[in-house]
Amino acid sequence: FVTAGGPGSRLTFETVLPGNESDVVVPSNYEVDILLRWGDPLTPEAPEFDVSNQTGASQAQQFGFNADLVLWYPLPEWVVRRVMMLGGQLDDRASRVLGLVYPRAKDNFSQRALVIVNHEYTSGDDMFPGYDASNPTQDQVEAEIEAHGFSIVELELDNGGRWQFNRNSQFNRRSTGSTAMEITGPLRGDLLMQTAADPTGMEVFGSLNNCAGGKTPWGTILTCEENFDQYFANFPQADQAYELSKRIAAPSGESGRKWERYDSRFDLSQDPQEYHRFGYIVEIDPYNPRDKPKKRTALGRCKHEGAAASIAPDGRVAIYSGDDARFEYVYKFVTKHPYDRRNRQANLSLLDEGKLYVARFDAGDAEDDDMGTGEWLLVHDTDFPDAAALIDTRGTADALGATPMDRPEDIEVSPKTGHVFIALTNNSRRDGDPGDTRVVNGRVVSSAPDEANPRNDTYNDGNPDSNTGNQHGHIVELIEDGDDPNSLTFRWNILVKCGDPAVPAHRTSFGDIVDPVAAGVSPISDPDNLVHDDDGNLWIATDGQFFSGGPVGFGQNDGIFAVPVEGEDRGLLRQFLSGVPRAEVCGPEFSGDNRSFFCAIQHPWDGQAFTNFWPLDEESGSRVSKPSLIAVREKDGQKIGKGPA
């Protein structure tokens, strides 16, 4: 088998072949455990899952639907004892000590851990037997609202080295589509945030479409609201609220889910400003079971995907985030104040003040060489708050000349180099030639390829004259000038142009690998979620690869891929895991010691969940496929990526 990463590299695993197997496939020296499935009760009191009897009240106590982001946090024993002693909360003193030990603890072995899993969205057809999409019941709608949000759960290692869910943990909690959250930052209390239900403009119910996210240096969760538009109905077309959101418009008629029939806050004809209260990065402290989630408005409002933190030499913290839609932008927020390891309480409000930038990618010294330079353009500064400009983040960024990208999904900062990696998953509308334009998301853009989004026909339709879009996506590496996250200028290059390296029409490239087929590079399409291992290798989850004959994918189960980003094997990308049919693979994450790997299998057998079953043992149980959190470990306890010992 192929190895990657040069002498001594740990990426010596056997390449997993692309396929359509009905269960998760990993290299032969690895094992897969299913840790949590949709509907699993999260507390001792929670009801057992009953597919034929679902309500909001039951789902609110169970693992939610469509698992996406996965983040791992070490759980020291003393934190468990302290929180128990204080009746289920973390006090300021313990929080301060936690802030001191967290930077080391997060990279080491821990017997106990907290894991957050996002529940991005619901599909009534795959949740309720006999579901009628034109006429959902109130119980179904309430169950769907409560199946959104995220779960925070405690995992414990057993003697065999397997992670087990601890149902009795005081840290287990759900946050759903109806959980009270604080609005913080410049939009807190603003006139534009006030609704009939919340005249203060300071509290909102629920977080929706939580997709990817990230961890802060002080051990909190950042979870991102992505496609929030689809939950709302009857968006008035002539209203100030419409003007501020025309770049991210909700349906003008009824919504697909029809929640507005049972919950008036989803009916924008009644209260259009409710719409202003979604589309944010939400911060929550997993160590404090009483912590109220906070929507951090200073980081802008869009279809946020990832949120990756990086500490600058002067201590200020940059948070990188993508806006996942065709021809949208890459953003960076830089805090006004520095991170202070000794003062976790102060860090807990760091994200409320600072500057929001958007990226412009320039060609640099030469055209068509897959690299260039770039500039961060100022969108908003909390020292000069402008509520309308912030609510209309996209529109503000348009006026600055930011570069429309091929759907920025997850974004990660290498722990080794500080370089930023951006997954651009695909763009079926990148189908023009120079001079061609399209109307996308309420404004006119060039549909032609550009330096940072260089392909307009990786969809192999057999017609050399038609441009059919960037079918397979690519990954960009961004290097801040001076290696300083505060920098206003950067260099960038394309690490990988995805596709099948054996198909010339895909025009792939894989780092420095001259002959990818001979080198054993795996085919890959639609890169989505990212994570680095502690050696700095990039691990990639895909979403859309399963589909074929259309503008994305090429007919193989989505999976997990690993690629060195430094050294002579830079670009030697190989498949580590194959998922299950019609499922995307999400949230790749490592335990601190990198000896466990976690990911989520989202929407297994999408659209067919009542006729095909995964996890496989569901066939004899509730007879429905279930989105699930899984763990992968090497049989001899080696670090993830190693081949047989």
Ligand code: FEO
């Ligand atoms: Fe929810 Fe952009 O993936």
Ligand code: CA
């Ligand atoms: Ca160039």
Ligand code: CA
């Ligand atoms: Ca995603």
Ligand code: CA
């Ligand atoms: Ca990630």
